[in-house]
């Protein structure tokens with residue numbers, strides 16, 4: 001018997017086809033490069049506590065009511081904040097009435113799927129993408145096709161050929177899911193030229209665009225083209241999140257869409273409302289500190305990225321190639337062809353190092369077997385250096401690569417033991 005296992009009498013009544021049970025929580029790895037966690041030191045504890053105290057004093061009595069007795073789209077102050085932020089930073093002119101606050105942008109993904117997808121449907125994804133999307137599509141019985149990416153985002157020429165090919169086979173894709181601004185996992189930004197082309201191609205083939213801007217608030221410099229939704233709100237459903245700009249445990253995201261879509265989504269959102277205190281605290285804190293919070297967060301993350309790149313170069317030398325991210329929390333890298341990163345996961349975890357293996361983020365898992373995604377949000381700079389050194393050591397022990405680390409030839413444990 002494991003912890004919490006009291007021998008439930010009716011397990012035989014559980015429905016068929018359930019996913020395997022989750023493993024019991026075994027703690028975070030010492031060198032945690034997996035998932036999209038944020039930096040603990042960057043949670044503004046004092047200001048958040050002050051914000052919470054102020055909003056509870058101001059609106060606390062309304063917590064007695066579902067949705068605080070107000071619009072189920074979400075807390076008005078937060079919807080106005082999101083509408084202003086999108087107008088100022090992302091070229092989106094629709095107001096607060098076109099914003100639905102969700103319990104994380106994961107709920108936004110579920111709602112878009114609920115609205116558009118049926119078993120047997122097909123959607124277009126980027127060849128490497130947010131891993132959670134695969135499981136959701138699989139559960140719904142929906143097929144996906146991956147559109148190739150390069151440093152400037154989705155290859156629109158290749159997307160057009162994919163759409164052409166699907167049309168020839170009488171397949172009408174239900175949406176094109178894209179993370180155009182700080183792509184997960186590559187960190188690219190869709191170029192302005194492609195951004196126009198994407199809208200045009202999607203219009204030609206009559207396919208809605210599902211735009212996910214989870215990381216668009218964390219851009220190092222030079223900014224990005226406006227959101228696709230800003231240019232064509234009739235063709236795009238847009239989602240965003242406060243998980244990366246503030247804190248993922250708060251579970252607050254949003255959808256921006258035409259009312260035709262939003263009203264139907266609201267009808268599908270059956271959770272009794274997103275946590276009101278979280279919404280109020282974010283509106284209160286970010287209402288006064290958004291710009292300063294983002295600039296210090298971005299600066300800190302870029303500094304950690306540089307530390308990660310330097311550590312990889314030192315430990316892996318020419319054995320590693322990476323995509324240069326323009327913001328966000330991730331570095332996407334490729335090791336030599338002969339390495340299957342899945343074989344490194346167990347020994348790495350035993351040594352306290354976790355990462356996301358490329359196949360989990362790829363439309364064609366085998367083609368990404370030598371890729372991995374490293375998140376530099378959570379580990380400190382010291383942990384980044386130590387964790388990468390551990391990863392290189394394990395990789396060498398398992399595969400013989402990288403042969404040199406810190407410009408010194410590595411030796412296998414057997415050789416050094418024999419000496």
Ligand SMILES: Cc1ncc(COP(=O)(O)O)c(C=O)c1O
Pocket residue numbers: 036103104105106107130179184212214240241242243248251252253
């Ligand atoms: C591209 C993308 N979209 C959506 C999400 C979900 O984020 P959340 O539900 O925390 O807002 C993530 C989380 O990592 C992500 O990477």
